[in-house]
Amino acid sequence: MSDARTEDVLDERMVAALRDFGREPGRLLHQMATDFLVEAPSLVSEIERAVEDHADAIAARAAHQLKGVSGHIGAVRLAVVAGEVEVSARSGVAHAMAAATTAARTELDLAVVAARGLLE
Numbered sequence: 568m569s570d571a572r573t574e575d576v577l578d579e580r581m582v583a584a585l586r587d588f589g590r591e592p593g594r595l596l597h598q599m600a601t602d603f604l605v606e607a608p609s610l611v612s613e614i615e616r617a618v619e620d621h622a623d624a625i626a627a628r629a630a631h632q633l634k635g636v637s638g639h640i641g642a643v644r645l646a647v648v649a650g651e652v653e654v655s656a657r658s659g660v661a662h663a664m665a666a667a668t669t670a671a672r673t674e675l676d677l678a679v680v681a682a683r684g685l686l687e
Contacts, residue, residue, distance in 0.1 A: 576642065576644070576677045576678055576680075577643075577678065577681045577682070577685075578641035578642075578643050579641075580641075581641030582596065582640075582641055582685065585599055585640070597686060599639055600640060600683075600685040602636065602639075603636055603642070603678070603682050604679060604683065604686075606632070607633060607636055607637060607675055607678065608675065610630075610633040610636065611633065611668075611671055611672055613629040614626050614630055614633065614652055614668055614671060615668055615672070617629060617656075618661075618665055621661070623656045623657070623659055623664070624656070626652060626656040626664060626668075627652075630649045630650070630652035630653035630656060630671075631649075631653050633645070633646075633649040633652075633671070634646045634649035634650050634653060637678065640678075640682060642678040642681070642682075644677075644678075645674040645675060645677075648670045648671045648674050649671060651663070651667040651670070652664060652667040652671055
């Protein structure tokens, strides 16, 4: 069953797999959504600060972590954008990193709404 808040933001197959996993259905999904809501916003803020400070290594590390936490919950578009931030930070392409960081903030906002919907 597709929820309008998660449609096109979270991979429905991933959400269903997390929901059905384990002896207590829904428990893993709840934990992953909670972890995402705690970690992802902090990581995007860290990336934004690092981009402003021209701290490419910090931006790359935070983007790598964001890619992982996003992928775990099925926020595929956010994970892809985080990967773009990571690659541009490692290669020192400032304009690409800034554009990807803006896209990461947009995708984060959508994914946060979708993840909150999973907790309701």
